[in-house]
Amino acid sequence: MVALTDRAQPRLTLETREIARDTTTIRSLDWDRDRFDIEFGLQNGTTYNSFIIRGEKTALVDTSHAKFRDRYLEVLRQHIDPSEIDYLIISHTEPDHSGLVKDILAIAPQITVVGAKVAIQFLENLVHTPFERQIVKSGDELDLGNEHVLEFVSAPNLHWPDTIFTYDRGTQTLFTCDAFGMHYCSDATYDEDLSAIEADYRFYYECLMAPNARSVLSALKRMDKLGEIGTIATGHGPLLRYNIGELTGRYKEWSQAQAKAETTVAVFYFSDYGYSDRLSQAIAHGITKTGVNVEMMDLKSADSHEVRELVGLATGIAIASPPISGPGADIAETAIGTILASAHDKQAIGLLESGGGNDQSIYPLSVKFKELGLKQAFPPIRIEQTPNEATYKQCDEAGTDMGQLLSIKKTIKQMKSLDSDVDKALGRISGGLYIITAKKGDVASAMLASWVTQASFEPLGITIAVAKDRAIEALMQVGDTFVLNILEENKYQNLMKHFLKRFPPGADRFEGVKTQQAQNNSPILSEALAYLECEVVSRMECSDHWIVYSKVDAGRVSNSEAMTAVHHRKVGNHY
The missing domain is CATH 3.40.50.360 (Flavodoxin domain)
Incomplete structure (x- = not known):
């Protein structure tokens, strides 16, 4: 194993490891990356994974992000003379995986670039120099020798229009680029600790794969025809080896639910x-x-x-x-x-x-x-x-x-669907009135809530039910922080009216509201009876809501004599 570290911020390291016979991964670890595209607040950085397969001929599967240029090329040269690389397989042309293609071709112009038709077209605009190419589609094969026969699987829209998977029959390794990956950076090369990665795995799916659920299901069907898969070599995060059935099964379950809409x-x-x-x-x-x-x-x-x-x-x-x-x-x-x-x-x-x-x-x-x-x-x-x-x-x-x-x-149909007696009985479960506020970077949001309860003594913890379509939900991932503002009896109407409004996309939800800044950087509502500063520990999915469990780090009451505002509903099938 080789590791090169840049002590300046952000922390960038490289890890190399043999993951199968004649197969080496070069993992570029970006420890401090805190946002990736639309994903707000990455808690655990990310990685960009590249792979070398050596048969009688040699293939490089994907490269790395441009920020790793010098480090990556140095480590690559430690493992192979670039002039000995025969093929560069492009899983897709997104810059975090193909950002060094031009550099690779500059030092090894003999390489044949292998990819989907669309990928090759994209690369022509990226590289601006002639290069050897081989266009592949589902079912096509590339024999590297020494039992390394590569079969290609078209997987468009996961999450790039030109995505292909590559299956090495000789080692039963499937290279999937973005699919089945996650933005998770750690010393663990593989997925041994499922509990540590599953929140990031789900969040990654929601952001990048859920909008292409039908494409996910199509790719899974093609994967079923490949035979046994011993390792899924992802483009981001740890490689999958210990929980392949469980994690691919979750993709199938989530995508089927989405596609049935x-x-x-x-x-x-x-x-x-x-x-x-x-x-x-x-x-x-x-x-x-x-x-x-x-x-x-x-x-x-x-x-x-x-x-x-x-x-x-x-x-x-x-x-x-x-x-x-x-x-x-x-x-x-x-x-x-x-x-x-x-x-x-x-x-x-x-x-x-x-x-x-x-x-x-x-x-x-x-x-x-x-x-x-x-x-x-x-x-x-x-x-x-x-x-x-x-x-x-x-x-x-x-x-x-x-x-x-x-x-x-x-x-509206669902609101009318419950039996009236059950509906009315469920509505008799009362709750307090609260406003959740959160801020991450330049993004701030808020939500009126009543489904809140204390959940533990050690540590002090609470649970909040948050509907999946709430804007604030994206700021309540594991590791995120927020403030629970507790509203005061007979003094909550103005705040409730304000936060019940339907805000236009991107609107400032705190305009005209007096706030203070909490230690965790989230807004505290000055008119609240009390507040709790919280950090999300875990989330449980419940059909149309997430149950968010959070530990309480700090709190204060502004009026010890006042009581919490209580919310009574007449029915239980809508707010």
């Missing part, structure tokens, strides 16, 4: 342009939180038939504006025309400009959809600067608004 939103984006893919993923994530299914489609690689078919089955459409001129503009114009021709007045529409600087304006596009009778799901979002945490959160909330709009009829 009665309502589908088509999310269209234009890869490699502006922040189209990232922002679209954030919108898709927000939609899936409401139980609505999402189908994402890259307009750069989709044909008109695929676009028309997806629009036809969708109840809602979200579009990240493509370029209006330059490379790809003709493809984009045709795709937008197809969407407009296929849309109808029973659908909802959401638009955003993706920040490429040459975007097709969302305002005339919005007018065209309005003329067709489509209902606006959220106000058009215009990106004028580099997206930050608040931008991604705005898109996430816009997606949630869209999902709630499209599922409102189902929600």
Whole structure:
């Protein structure tokens, strides 16, 4: 094992290890990365995993992030002369995995790049120099010799349109890039400790895979035909060896539940342009939180038939504006025309400009959809600067608004579905009135709550039921901190009225409210009777809610004589 460490912040280290016969991993450990795309507040950093397979010929599977350039190339040279590498397999072209492709080809121009057709097209724009290539699809094989026969599996949209898996029959190792991975950085190469990683595993799935649930199920079916899998060599986090059945089973269970949703939103984006893919993923994530299914489609690689078919089955459409001129503009114009021709007045529409600087304006596009009778799901979002945490959160909330709009009829039906006696009896369970406040980086949120109870003495702990479609839910992951503000009897009406409002995506929920800053950086409401500073320890899934268990770190009462406000409901099947 080799480790190189940069003592400057952030901490970047590399680990190498033999994971199978003739197979070495180079794991780039990014210990201090605290955010990844739409995922707010990574608690455990991340890793970028690369692999060397040696047969009679040698293949390198993926590279690393550009921030590891010098370290990665040094370690690679310690294990193999780059001139001896025959193939560079590109699982997909997202920069955190292909960021060093150009560097590899510069020192080893003899390499044949292996990837999906779309991946090779993307790389041509990334590398800008000629290179040998081999396009592969599901079922194609590459024989490296010494029993290392590689079989390729197409897995588009997991979570990139050009994704392929690679299965080495000789070692029963499946290289899956993003799929089955997680943003989790530790000294453990493998998944021995399931309890330590399962929260990050689920969070990663929710953010990146849930919006592509049907694609996940398709990939799992293709995997079933490969034979026994002894190791899943992921692109992020620990490799899977000890809990493969359990963890792939969870993907199947979660994806089946998502894919069964009665309502589908088509999310269209234009890869490699502006922040189209990232922002679209954030919108898709927000939609899936409401139980609505999402189908994402890259307009750069989709044909008109695929676009028309997806629009036809969708109840809602979200579009990240493509370029209006330059490379790809003709493809984009045709795709937008197809969407407009296929849309109808029973659908909802959401638009955003993706920040490429040459975007097709969302305002005339919005007018065209309005003329067709489509209902606006959220106000058009215009990106004028580099997206930050608040931008991604705005898109996430816009997606949630869209999902709630499209599922409102189902929600009303569920509210009326319980037997009236059961309904009324359940409503007799009373609770206090609280406002949860949280802040992470530039993102802050709040939620009115009544399903709160003390759960433990040692440590002092509480549980809170948080609906999956609440904006604050993304800030209540394991390791996150928040404040529970306890409202005062006969003095809660103003705060309750304020936080019951429906806030537009990205709106400041604390505007006009007096606050103080807690030690954990979350807002304390000055008018609250008492507050508790809390840290999330674990989460349990309960259909439409998460039960969030948190330890209490600090607290204070402003008026020891006052009583907590109590909430009495008449029915128990809605708030």
